[in-house]
Amino acid sequence: MSQAPQSASQEPSGEQWASRIGVILAVAGSAVGLGNFLRFPGNAAQNGAGAFMIPYFVSLLVLGIPLCWAEWTMGRYGGKKGFNSAPGVFSVIWPHPAAKYFGAIALMIPLVIYMYYVLIEAWCLGYAINYATGALMKGSDPAAYDSFFGTFVGAGKDGALLAPGNRRWLWVLCGVFMLNFTLIYRGVSKGIEAFCKVAMPVMAALALIVLVRVLTLGEHEGRGVLDGLGYMWNPNFEKLKNPQTWLAASGQIFFSLSVGFGIIVNYASYLKDEDDVVLSGLTSSSMNEFFEVCLGGLITIPAAFIFMGALDPDTLDSSFALGFRALPNVFGAMWGGRVIGFLWFFMLFVAAITSSVSMLQPVIAFFEEGFGLKRHASAAILGLITAMGCGFVVWFSQDLMVLDTFDFWVGSVLIFLLALVQSILYGWIFGIKRGEEQAHIGAHLRIPRFVQLMLKYVVPVYLLVIFGAFCWNNVLSHDEQAGSIPNAMAAELTEGAPSAALIDALADLEEPVEVPAGAVIRAAGDNSPAQLVGEDEKLLATFEAADAEGIPVLSHATGRLETILNTESALSAILFVGMVLAFLLVSIHIAGRRWVAEGRLRYGEAQ
Ligand code: PFF
Numbered sequence: 011m012s013q014a015p016q017s018a019s020q021e022p023s024g025e026q027w028a029s030r031i032g033v034i035l036a037v038a039g040s041a042v043g044l045g046n047f048l049r050f051p052g053n054a055a056q057n058g059a060g061a062f063m064i065p066y067f068v069s070l071l072v073l074g075i076p077l078c079w080a081e082w083t084m085g086r087y088g089g090k091k092g093f094n095s096a097p098g099v100f101s102v103i104w105p106h107p108a109a110k111y112f113g114a115i116a117l118m119i120p121l122v123i124y125m126y127y128v129l130i131e132a133w134c135l136g137y138a139i140n141y142a143t144g145a146l147m148k149g150s151d152p153a154a155y156d157s158f159f160g161t162f163v164g165a166g167k168d169g170a171l172l173a174p175g176n177r178r179w180l181w182v183l184c185g186v187f188m189l190n191f192t193l194i195y196r197g198v199s200k201g202i203e204a205f206c207k208v209a210m211p212v213m214a215a216l217a218l219i220v221l222v223r224v225l226t227l228g229e230h231e232g233r234g235v236l237d238g239l240g241y242m243w244n245p246n247f248e249k250l251k252n253p254q255t256w257l258a259a260s261g262q263i264f265f266s267l268s269v270g271f272g273i274i275v276n277y278a279s280y281l282k283d284e285d286d287v288v289l290s291g292l293t294s295s296s297m298n299e300f301f302e303v304c305l306g307g308l309i310t311i312p313a314a315f316i317f318m319g320a321l322d323p324d325t326l327d328s329s330f331a332l333g334f335r336a337l338p339n340v341f342g343a344m345w346g347g348r349v350i351g352f353l354w355f356f357m358l359f360v361a362a363i364t365s366s367v368s369m370l371q372p373v374i375a376f377f378e379e380g381f382g383l384k385r386h387a388s389a390a391i392l393g394l395i396t397a398m399g400c401g402f403v404v405w406f407s408q409d410l411m412v413l414d415t416f417d418f419w420v421g422s423v424l425i426f427l428l429a430l431v432q433s434i435l436y437g438w439i440f441g442i443k444r445g446e447e448q449a450h451i452g453a454h455l456r457i458p459r460f461v462q463l464m465l466k467y468v469v470p471v472y473l474l475v476i477f478g479a480f481c482w483n484n485v486l487s488h489d490e491q492a493g494s495i496p497n498a499m500a501a502e503l504t505e506g507a508p509s510a511a512l513i514d515a516l517a518d519l520e521e522p523v524e525v526p527a528g529a530v531i532r533a534a535g536d537n538s539p540a541q542l543v544g545e546d547e548k549l550l551a552t553f554e555a556a557d558a559e560g561i562p563v564l565s566h567a568t569g570r571l572e573t574i575l576n577t578e579s580a581l582s583a584i585l586f587v588g589m590v591l592a593f594l595l596v597s598i599h600i601a602g603r604r605w606v607a608e609g610r611l612r613y614g615e616a617q
Contacts, residue, residue: 025094025198025280032203033281034294039206039364040273041298042213044130045266047358048333050302051310055242055321057258058249063303065250065259070299072472074263076465077429078274078295079457080436082287083449085278087440092610094279095376096272097598101605104439105613110602112435114594115428116272117376120369121594122420122587123271125399126413127369128190131362132183133163133334134355139182141341141352150317150343152335159334164407168579171404180404187397190363194370195389198280202367209360210297216357217305223350224313230343233319238312241320257480261422267298268368270429276372284452292455301361309354313340333358370396380601395590402586406579415583418484418570426477430470437466487569489552493519494560503540503553503561505533516542516551516563523551523565548576 027033054062088099097113140146148154162179164170171180193201225235249255264270278287314321314336321336341351370392377388406412436445442462449457495515502512508531516523528545540553554562574580605611 026282027203027280027285028199029203030285030290032199032207033277033285034290034297035206035210036202036364036368037268037274037277037290037294038297039202039210040268040277040368041266041294041365042210042301043361043365044127044134044333044358045262045365046298046302046306047217047310047361048306049265050262050306051242052332053258053262054307055311057252057255058246059241060243060245061247061250062255062259063245065256066262069256069260069263070267070295072464073260073429073469074267074269075292075295076461076469077269077433078267078291079288079449079461080432080445080465081269081274082278082291083445084432084436084440085275086281086283086285086287087448088275089279089281090283093379094276095372095379096275097376097601098379098605098611099275099279100435101602101611101613103435107602107613109435110598111595112431113272113376114591114598115424115431116275117373117594117598118587118591119271119420119424119428120273121373121396122399122416122590124366124369124396126403126416127362127366128187128396128400129183129403129413131359131366132179132186134359134362135186136162136179136182137334137338138352138355138359141348141355144348146338146341146351147348148338148342150339152318152339155335155338155342158338159331163410164404165410166408168406168408171407183400183404186363187393187400190366190370191389191393193363193367194374195385197385198371202371205367206364209364213357213360213364214301214305216353216360217301217309220350220354220357221305221309223344223346224309227313227316227344230316231319233316235312235316238315239308241315242307242311253479254483257476257483260476261425261480264425264429265421266302267295268365270425270432271369272372272428273368275432276375277368279375286452286454288449288457289454310337313337316340317343376597376601380597380604382604395593399586399590402583406582408579411577411579412583415574415580416587419584419587423481423485426473426480430473430477433465433469433473437470442466485570487572488567489564490521490567492516492521492523492551492563492565494557494562495519495553496560497556500556500561503531503533506530508542519563521565523563525550546576 027036054066084099084103088094088102091102093099093102095113096116097110100109100113100116103109137146146155146158148158160166161170161176164176170176193205195201196204224238227235227238268274274291281287310332311321314332317340318336321332337354338351341347341354344350373392374385374388377383377391378385381388383391403412403416436442442465445465446457446459446462495512499512499515502509508516508525508529512531513525516525523542525542526544529542529550532541532543534540534553539555541549542551542553544550548568549566551566552564554564574584602611606613
């Protein structure tokens with residue numbers, strides 16, 4: 011298709027990057043964030059350590075970098091036609107009235123991620139302050155740090171953060187919120203670019219100081235730096251057979267590179283027509299990889315291992331727990347820990363701001379060009395929406411359920427979907443021939459031809475397969491074989507609290523089943539097997555009919571869909587996301603009518 015809408019009265023925002031290094035640092039600033047220092051090490055350690063690097067680099071080369079080039083190219087092209095926001099850029103790429111609505115996903119992802127990311131950003135600053143005052147130096151007592159974290163984030167109960175004593179940390183959150191909006195208000199080059207130019211080198215310097223300290227830690231209870239690095243990097247090739255490892259790797263690449271978020275499309279639209287996109291895209295991705303693999307991969311887990319030994323899988327599981335719960339043990343026990351703890355959390359805070367401002371810009375750009383609003387008006391509207399969302403996350407703090415629900419459905423599921431939409435827009439609608447031509451205008455480097463073919467044929471299929479497997483694995487509930495308990499235990503599968511012997515037998519299974527306090531046995535009925543259910547009637551395990559080896563036990567892995575249906579706060583989070591989507595779709599509809607009326611967009615017209 012070689013049609014594109016005319017953009018007769020181009021009405022560019024007037025915003026432009028001031029320098030080439032500035033835009034590269036701004037994109038790298040968006041990419042380098044909590045994902046590099048917290049999410050990557052946890053993901054890698056859990057999914058085969060060194061072996062994780064195989065699917066990780068395959069995803070980087072097959073998905074990450076090609077899609078990053080496609081986004082840079084489409085973004086600059088959209089900018090040339092007078093649009094900065096995803097609904098506008100997508101309409102230029104695909105001159106069809108439906109195109110703009112896909113832009114809703116590209117606005118929604120950064121908008122919703124901002125609502126919880128800014129909170130974690132404030133935790134980082136809060137932790138840095140607590141190191142500065144010494145309040146977080148509690149020696150080596152893991153329970154003390156866990157309880158500090160639990161209270162600090164209000165994980166115990168909804169509304170806990172508004173309790174007296176905790177409220178002062180909300181002021182830190184307000185401050186962080188204001189800082190983000192101040193930067194955005196100052197604009198693309200005076201705000202984002204100027205800030206990233208200073209923040210990126212500061213971040214690198216702080217991370218290097220912490221790295222040097224970690225590599226000179228010496229021995230602790232017989233574990234040294236080499237053991238720490240070995241724990242992080244010794245490959246476990248078995249894990250490569252598990253599809254979950256491949257899913258985790260590609261999810262990590264997207265999250266980390268800020269690809270598939272609609273951000274690069276927006277940032278690239280502020281380039282000048284002849285500015286290079288190929289080398290800039292590659293440079294910012296490489297910078298991100300340096301921060302992720304060389305700094306993120308060498309600090310967090312090796313340090314935690316030296317001081318604590320093998321980490322509990324639950325700690326690794328939650329990307330954020332690692333930094334906030336495991337590392338304070340390390341800082342508490344090492345020489346100079348208070349200063350290093352402060353530098354570490356302050357560095358994370360800086361890394362997080364350069365990412366969070368990038369989440370606001372695409373939406374601001376949409377309000378400005380969709381409704382002709384001035385910057386203060388669009389910033390005020392966005393401030394109101396994000397404050398509501400953030401307030402929602404702050405209030406429903408129990409078990410961080412809302413944060414987790416947003417992170418899963420928007421920070422993982424929707425990213426795959428948007429990456430898929432963008433690869434189809436580029437490969438099949440914009441066309442790889444035009445894409446290749448456009449990408450090379452002003453380029454300082456040539457993209458090998460096969461990358462274009464990959465973008466058209468391999469990327470969408472790879473994404474579709476991964477997306478399908480991801481949903482199958484995580485969205486739906488599964489009953490998995492956990493092993494068998496001895497036949498003699500049949501007598502203990504009677505109504506009521508499980509016996510101590512049964513609890514022990516469940517803990518000894520090949521895949522141990524943990525029995526939480528308050529769980530009970532529901533005895534077998536005529537047509538139903540005996541089951542173990544939690545206090546809240548949540549299914550934990552099923553006992554099948556005995557065979558030669560014993561009584562097979564199936565452990566119940568709760569899928570995300572079941573969580574939504576059973577947990578009120580998760581359900582409210584989904585409803586909230588649905589409302590945001592509806593709001594964006596209506597806004598995009600109105601903006602689209604305006605663009606057509608103003609003659610900025612003409613559907614189906616050849617250029
Ligand atoms: N890439 C960022 C990180 O690694 O922490 C996260 C991020 C940035 C997510 C921008 C979403 C976004 F819009």
